[in-house]
Amino acid sequence: MLGFREVSNHAGFNADQIADKFNLNLDLAERDNQFVLMEDFVKMLEYAARLKNIPDLGLQMSPYHDLSILGPLSLVISNLPTVGQAVVYAAEHIDVMSPTILIETYPDKTENTVSKSHTWISISIDLDKPAPHTQALDVCLGNLHRFLKILAGNHYQLAKVMVPHGSRSIAPVYEQFFEAPVFFEQDHAALLLANSTFEGRLDKPNTELSQIVDLHIQTHFRNIRGSFTARTAQVIRKVLGRASCNKSEVAKLLAIHPRTLQRHLLDENTNFDEIKTRILCQEALRYLTQSQIPMAQLASILGFSEQATLVRFCKRNFGKSPTEIRKNAESLDM
Template sequence: MVSMIRAAALRGLTPLVDALGGDGAALLGRFRVPVDAVDPPDDGTAGDGPDGDVLIRAATAARILEAAAATLDCPDLGLRLAERQGLDILGPLAVVLENSPTLGEALEGAGRYLFVHSPALRVARIDDPESAHGVMGLLYDGRGDEPGAGPPPAQSVDLGIGVFHRIITLLAGGPYGLRSVHLPHPPLAAEQRYREFFGTDVRFERPAAVLRVPADLASRPREGGDETVRAIAVDYLETHFDRPGRTVTDRVRTALARSLGTGPARIGSVARLLRMHPRTLQRHLASEGTTFESVLDEVRREAAHRLITRTDLPFTQVTAMVGLAEQSALTRASRRWFGESPRALRRGAAAR
């Protein structure tokens, strides 16, 4: 499985490369990544399009960072880019974090929904790797899930854990008691540069990238959040993004359920939503033992049963809402699905 990441993970790279004497646009062009996907134009239109949601391969993002660091002879490039980034690179996930009532719930939200930013990344609370009393670890893991994938390149680690540290600082409203930092690679720049960035001791060539923090950090309250806004954001993430490991059949079913009745249910439209060719979608469904037509029929059946038995909507409206052209088509489908007409099905449900 190819690991992807939102292009926003490289936000700020173009001006950073330019400021260091390079050509940011040309660098991204070498890897066929659109500049606007990484750094949308600052003309008031950045929020009007899908640029922030463009996905690129996580391995490509890592190679871009390594190439920039080597070309510019800038060993602390990952840290420099982290200094330019904040919560906004996380898109809708940022709303969940900003409106969490405690830092612990913000960390839980990050761990649960970071797949929206990239399935290649993972953060989690762990036991302190140094077993100190009153200390816990916050793990940052960016190794991804591509076959044969090894540890992520060092610049990617520096950027990722650097942004993780900055986001916690922002959520905490300032320094949060960071005890020390573990990194899995040797220092890329002077060790003093790392100490200045993190404001604490940094230990290299450790088993994993970890922020060592006070154990009570999770219980610290946050001010200014709105639990209603958080709930809306969580619902948005749950209904608009597919968790890793979901089958293609599940993804098609979800897409159809959301769009049923809004227009013709065509495989081409669903394939575009899932970012694949219709023939590829058909092959995936066949490998899972089903077809597009079968999934569509199941979705229509479930919607029709709910609308017929739980509402008093006119059958003409039910027909339109399940994506059928004529009420007679609903009647035929109802007899096939349930063994009786829509009217009889509704009457039986009312009598129970």
């Protein structure tokens, strides 16, 4: 929540009054080891951004953050030998600070060929309940960019940026922030970095300190990334919209038998259909409230056979048609 008060004061409104609406105490932002629900944080930022017409609220908050917001992870990350190792560690352990945040890297593909010179690093927020989260995602993406730039120094080479929402009207603001071309209404939020960025060595790493703190993290924090619910959700997101987005194919990608996957999910009090429906709700709501993608195209992206199926899905899960959801979101813009 750091920076919310400062941005609010600059815009001329009372941050604490808005935070109170969502049962959040902004004073907690100044204290170590304090946690709040991501859902409440997301709702607060979306409400403030729309109410006060600050579409880049998340980006404005990012400069008020430094690596210390990652708690003990920051000590390990900043004391590893290379940027690449820091990224890998962050991706594997970010759930220590927030189980809703996911960091991934994947190769750049250009014209069906894999580029050997650039790599994508993406960041996403996985909420239990579907809700627009443009501003919180911008905070995360802005921090990812700034922290990597600090770690890599002169080795930092950002080629382009992808964001999943539609903010072309303020494209210059985004491009000034990232100092790179920004592409809107993409599948997810990600940075395309030259591989030389990951090869850069950190300044005076203390590997002994890094190992000591890592041992503390492994001993005192439970890593939930290994849960079958989280792993299943991760695969579904990757294959959503494809014919392979079913229990059998997802189980195959997880290298286990479908019945074994079903048993593990039942042990975690869920099932494949519940997880897939939750992700479909999140993605449908995101596209409907943060982009102008045509309905027929959206139905295809989400894996529905036709637009009418998308309509029935939205009415069943949201109580409104896709058109009504989009109109309601537009009516909230100030």
